Amino acid sequence: MHDLGGTHGFGPVPIEIDEPLFHERWEGRVWRMLAAVMARTTIDRFRYTIEQMPPAEYLASSYYERWLWAIEHLAAEQGILDSADEPATVARPSPATPTWAGPFHEGDRVRVRNPVTNGHTRVPRYLRRHVGRVERVAFAWPNPGESAVTGTYGEPELVYTVAFAAADLFGPAADHTITADLGESDLEEP
Amino acid sequence: MSDLTPAQRTEILERHLHDHGHVDSGDVDAAIAAAESASGDGPSPALGARIVARAWTDADFRARLLNDPVAALAEYHPQTVPIAVLEDTASVHNVIVCTLCSCYPGGLLGNPPAWYKSFEYRSRVVREPRAVLAEFGMEVDSSVELRVHDSTAEQRYLVLPLRPAGTDGWDEEQLASLVTRNSMIGTGRPLAP
Numbered sequence: 001m002h003d004l005g006g007t008h009g010f011g012p013v014p015i016e017i018d019e020p021l022f023h024e025r026w027e028g029r030v031w032r033m034l035a036a037v038m039a040r041t042t043i044d045r046f047r048y049t050i051e052q053m054p055p056a057e058y059l060a061s062s063y064y065e066r067w068l069w070a071i072e073h074l075a076a077e078q079g080i081l082d083s084a085d086e087p088a089t090v091a092r093p094s095p096a097t098p099t100w101a102g103p104f105h106e107g108d109r110v111r112v113r114n115p116v117t118n119g120h121t122r123v124p125r126y127l128r129r130h131v132g133r134v135e136r137v138a139f140a141w142p143n144p145g146e147s148a149v150t151g152t153y154g155e156p157e158l159v160y161t162v163a164f165a166a167a168d169l170f171g172p173a174a175d176h177t178i179t180a181d182l183g184e185s186d187l188e189e190p
Numbered sequence: 191m192s193d194l195t196p197a198q199r200t201e202i203l204e205r206h207l208h209d210h211g212h213v214d215s216g217d218v219d220a221a222i223a224a225a226e227s228a229s230g231d232g233p234s235p236a237l238g239a240r241i242v243a244r245a246w247t248d249a250d251f252r253a254r255l256l257n258d259p260v261a262a263l264a265e266y267h268p269q270t271v272p273i274a275v276l277e278d279t280a281s282v283h284n285v286i287v288c289t290l291c292s293c294y295p296g297g298l299l300g301n302p303p304a305w306y307k308s309f310e311y312r313s314r315v316v317r318e319p320r321a322v323l324a325e326f327g328m329e330v331d332s333s334v335e336l337r338v339h340d341s342t343a344e345q346r347y348l349v350l351p352l353r354p355a356g357t358d359g360w361d362e363e364q365l366a367s368l369v370t371r372n373s374m375i376g377t378g379r380p381l382a383p
Contacts, residue, residue, distance in 0.1 A: 004309055013310045016304060019303060139343075175336070181344075
């Protein structure tokens with residue numbers, strides 16, 4: 001249910017003036033406890049876990065309720081609810097600029113693949129099969145679909161910032177530009 | 191769905207994790223208090239405002255911030271993920287979103303506001319950004335290119351808004367007082383002097 005970009009039916013943005021950091025005491029505790037499960041896995045597996053929520057439950061849950069659901073599931077999966085095992089270290093990727101070249105370059109037209117999967121992908125539905133233009137080679141990062149399965153970070157791939165004309169995605173009234181950051185394996189020549 | 195309230199489920203989870211040494215409940219209390227007080231040099235809208243104000247007054251820093259943001263921002267706070275700084279101009283206005291979850295420049299601005307994580311913002315701002323910005327009281331002229339950046343990977347974005355007119359001669363601290371959180375997300379402008 002998480003893939004919401006462009007979905008119809010949602011009303012005005014709920015803007016709260018001077019909102020507190022946490023609206024209820026338990027929210028802050030959930031926020032902090034995320035670190036216990038994240039020490040043993042990847043951000044991608046955390047997101048993938050939230051994505052397992054039944055859609056109706058996802059939409060009926062608040063932000064930190066979705067975190068709570070995911071932490072409960074990850075903690076059970078990791079066995080740390082009943083055991084005092086030390087976490088294995090999950091090595092984090094580097095935000096440094098990549099030094100190697102890939103198949104696509106600034107200015108190239110690229111098509112977004114249609115990565116249908118029962119697993120995890122960071123390609124939003126509203127961009128699939130659409131053609132955009134590479135704005136820049138942005139960084140390098142391990143493939144999120146793999147990191148979600150393994151719970152560790154593998155070899156990085158190039159990630160490109162790709163620009164799309166919103167009119168191609170949402171009709172002629174949309175006069176804006178949209179960019180998204182897409183991995184090499186999610187792009188192809190148009 | 192569980193019959194327990196989120197507060198009850200949180201208590202059960204915390205008891206298990208605390209009893210097995212994975213969470214220290216005293217540390218949880220301290221971390222919440224520190225985040226709520228938002229003082230010091232850690233990530234917060236105030237930190238972002240200082241960075242924006244410096245970029246408005248220091249051309250060399252601005253160039254470094256735009257060309258190598260991870261290195262430039264490390265002077266303020268170490269960045270663990272890539273970051274890109276989006277420069278607003280007279281003809282371009284930038285807005286950030288995460289349609290898939292809630293990716294946000296937390297390493298600079300702290301936790302995102304609830305509206306940023308809402309289904310309404312996530313679903314609508316990519317499809318009808320001018321209507322969404324109007325709900326924030328913001329009109330973007332049709333001659334200005336609106337660029338909406340969906341944070342679909344680990345790169346985070348910070349909007350570098352336009353310096354308000356009428357601030358000639360202002361120093362960094364004065365300028366920082368005009369920089370709002372929303373102006374660094376793209377759903378607002380800096381305050382008028």
